Amino acid sequence: MRHGLDILHAESVADGAEHKGSNGHTNGRMLSHANGHMRDIINGDYVKFKRPGNGIAVASSFGASSAPIDSVARIWAGCGLDLQALHSLNLAPITEPVLPSSYKIGHLAQASIALSTLAAATIQATRLDAKTPNSVSVDPYHAAIEFKSERFTKLDGVPPPSPWGPIGGLYKTKDGHVRVHDSFTNHREGTARLLGCAVDRAQVAEKLKSWYAIDFEEASIKAELCNFALRSETEWTAHPQVSPSPS
Numbered sequence: 001m002r003h004g005l006d007i008l009h010a011e012s013v014a015d016g017a018e019h020k021g022s023n024g025h026t027n028g029r030m031l032s033h034a035n036g037h038m039r040d041i042i043n044g045d046y047v048k049f050k051r052p053g054n055g056i057a058v059a060s061s062f063g064a065s066s067a068p069i070d071s072v073a074r075i076w077a078g079c080g081l082d083l084q085a086l087h088s089l090n091l092a093p094i095t096e097p098v099l100p101s102s103y104k105i106g107h108l109a110q111a112s113i114a115l116s117t118l119a120a121a122t123i124q125a126t127r128l129d130a131k132t133p134n135s136v137s138v139d140p141y142h143a144a145i146e147f148k149s150e151r152f153t154k155l156d157g158v159p160p161p162s163p164w165g166p167i168g169g170l171y172k173t174k175d176g177h178v179r180v181h182d183s184f185t186n187h188r189e190g191t192a193r194l195l196g197c198a199v200d201r202a203q204v205a206e207k208l209k210s211w212y213a214i215d216f217e218e219a220s221i222k223a224e225l226c227n228f229a230l231r232s233e234t235e236w237t238a239h240p241q242v243s244p245s246p247s
Contacts (some may be wrong), residue, residue, distance in 0.1 A: 068094060068111040068140070075115060085122050088133045090116060094140040099148070102233055109143035165189065167204045170230075176213040180204065181226035190225045 069091050091110055098106025114136065121133035127195060131137035145152070153160060165182035182188035188199050208216065213229035220227035236242060 017247040068107050072114050085133050088135050090137040092139050098144045106140045106144050109147045110138050110140040114142045116139045167201050172209045173211050173213040177230040178213050187226050
């Protein structure tokens, strides 16, 4: 089964080798695929999901070096799905950034498309009473293109109109920049009301010049709007949202 722009065909996936954690005990068979096995990124600290006949070990937590296959395996296992289906999955290697961003957009694109496609393949296998799903492969660069597919879409040969409203986009502030989201009427009208101006790009730009970016973000949140300050990597690193949530 292939998804969208992916034209690569995955070979069948063999079982991984026995894996031993840092405690010396065998933690089960590691998932492997055509490009190598799931990386041991947490020093052998794995959770073994005991479902009949599989013995596959899936990482219980992941660090910054985790690969898309790791994210797919964790979510798949967390949903209580049959881990044997993961042997049908082949993900081509990925080198970030696939797209210009401080976020792992390529990782997210490849993993999410792989998850949905593997789920579809699993449903198909169930309907056909097949033992395993068809092989699934997702090229990270094809996946990234699909994540920006609106830029490559035409309706009757003509590009679709901009998804932004009349005032959406980036604006300069006193100390940086903010992004205004205005796809919904209440957002654009609320932003104009907050700034004390009309729903007009030039007026919004002029008003925002006197605001500090974070102040505008906080005022927008209180007003239930969708406007946010742009932050540097250093600023994001110091932000409370970077801290892992308790689980």
